[in-house]
Amino acid sequence: DAGVTQSPTHLIKTRGQQVTLRCSPKSGHDTVSWYQQALGQGPQFIFQYYEEEERQRGNFPDRFSGHQFPNYSSELNVNALLLGDSALYLCASSRRRPGNTIYFGEGSWLTVV
């Protein structure tokens, strides 16, 4: 049973460019969340998708957007990249019920130069 898978694992972008990160949730999971983890810090919640709609959003600008597909996979898009967007982006999946375990992928390392 594959866990949460993310792609790409590493990428380098230039300031002002746009990036798309992808996530496939663990089998049977219907809820996907994205987190940003800057170097030396804890992960920060970006947003959560369920039934193809954004359900919760953290304190991130509109440059950060997402999408969930009918097969529950998800994309994170970041427009107009800034140097400060350099971070590890983690995808997490779970079933909808509050007590269920949230599983994380290995992350996508984004470097903005």
Next chain:
Amino acid sequence: AQSVTQLDSQVPVFEEAPVELRCNYSSSVSVYLFWYVQYPNQGLQLLLKYLSGSTLVKGINGFEAEFNKSQTSFHLRKPSVHISDTAEYFCAVRAAGNKLTFGGGTRVLVKP
């Protein structure tokens, strides 16, 4: 809103010695509590979770944590650490929905 404070940013410890990582949280509603571990260049792995019931929770790799509601704490302990326990440890809380709020992390360095 919830917040999590991990009181130690770094904890050096000798192999086979005990370790305690401290976590305090703030929330106006009931929360679920979690500890995750992150090995170098990897994602997060769940160590243990507290949902309800017994305040002493046992997790993987010999770790355990105790929930103290009056002190709003959820400290993580291991009686004897191994070199392989060198990693970053994150305490997290979850209230409504599936959103996790993390602390800043505690880096554990196990020395031989």
